[in-house]
Amino acid sequence: MPDIPADAEARRAVPPVICYPNDTLPPVDLALYRAAREGARKVDEVLVPPRDAGSFRVGAGQFFRISSIDGAQVGDLNLWNVHDLSERFYSGKTRALHGTHLSVGERMWSSFPTLRPMATIIEDTLSWYGIDEYGGSVHDVIGTRCDPYTHNLLSGGQYHHCCHSNLTRALADATGMTLAEAEPHVHDVLNVFMCTGFTRDTGQYFMKASPVRPGDYLEFFAEIDLLGALSACPGGDCSSEHSSDAAACYPLLVEVFAPEEGALRGWSQPEVNGYDRSHGR
Numbered sequence: 001m002p003d004i005p006a007d008a009e010a011r012r013a014v015p016p017v018i019c020y021p022n023d024t025l026p027p028v029d030l031a032l033y034r035a036a037r038e039g040a041r042k043v044d045e046v047l048v049p050p051r052d053a054g055s056f057r058v059g060a061g062q063f064f065r066i067s068s069i070d071g072a073q074v075g076d077l078n079l080w081n082v083h084d085l086s087e088r089f090y091s092g093k094t095r096a097l098h099g100t101h102l103s104v105g106e107r108m109w110s111s112f113p114t115l116r117p118m119a120t121i122i123e124d125t126l127s128w129y130g131i132d133e134y135g136g137s138v139h140d141v142i143g144t145r146c147d148p149y150t151h152n153l154l155s156g157g158q159y160h161h162c163c164h165s166n167l168t169r170a171l172a173d174a175t176g177m178t179l180a181e182a183e184p185h186v187h188d189v190l191n192v193f194m195c196t197g198f199t200r201d202t203g204q205y206f207m208k209a210s211p212v213r214p215g216d217y218l219e220f221f222a223e224i225d226l227l228g229a230l231s232a233c234p235g236g237d238c239s240s241e242h243s244s245d246a247a248a249c250y251p252l253l254v255e256v257f258a259p260e261e262g263a264l265r266g267w268s269q270p271e272v273n274g275y276d277r278s279h280g281r
């Protein structure tokens with residue numbers, strides 16, 4: 001243990017500054033999105049079985065809703081640009097821009113070099129939850145996805161229905177890729193309905209029973225043409241354990257809606273990021 005400096009308390013008392021003040025982000029026209037959603041009709045739906053994943057396609061300017069149906073269940077969401085899988089959801093930068101948990105008006109941002117909105121959250125029936133006394137909140141971008149490698153590292157054994165494997169199979173089935181080809185495209189997720197935080201004393205990632213109930217949903221506007229994959233996590237409501245078949249698990253429903261012609265007048269797909277990529281040379 002190093003010596004504690006005389007001014008330790010003064011150093012600790014320095015107030016924090018926000019790393020990325022986000023008031024210069026492109027504005028979100030929620031009123032336009034919601035008005036377009038009013039007249040939208042359902043064009044597709046996918047039922048994601050428990051401990052498995054499903055995929056879906058959503059055109060730019062369409063909407064998708066993820067719903068809890070039979071019981072409290074957490075979902076792990078991956079998004080790709082359907083035309084170029086190298087453009088995919090960037091959990092870390094989304095967290096840096098919006099915070100640890102996402103809700104209405106916030107966006108899922110894509111990887112470098114595009115770094116643009118892929119989807120915007122327009123409705124969240126769990127937005128009432130806020131931040132609880134443990135520092136927990138819902139729909140996080142701090143977790144990764146449960147995976148068989150970490151499970152093997154910590155517990156040994158082979159478990160094949162972690163979200164990582166579920167997403168890998170779903171992407172392979174959606175694209176015709178082999179599992180080996182699909183796996184590197186699977187990335188850190190938006191943990192839909194999951195309630196998580198960091199312990200104040202040890203800084204460890206924690207989860208607790210999701211407050212989601214059948215009928216709750218999270219709804220998105222697709223800013224670009226998307227391929228999505230959603231895993232119904234083997235952890236169920238994530239109140240105890242994951243990476244096993246022990247928890248009660250339920251399906252999740254994904255529905256896709258198309259707005260009426262002309263309902264998005266004034267909206268256009270976000271351009272790719274404006275950095276010129278010369279990196280100083």
Ligand SMILES: [Zn+2]
Pocket residue numbers: 076145146162163164232233234235242
């Ligand atoms: Zn999982």
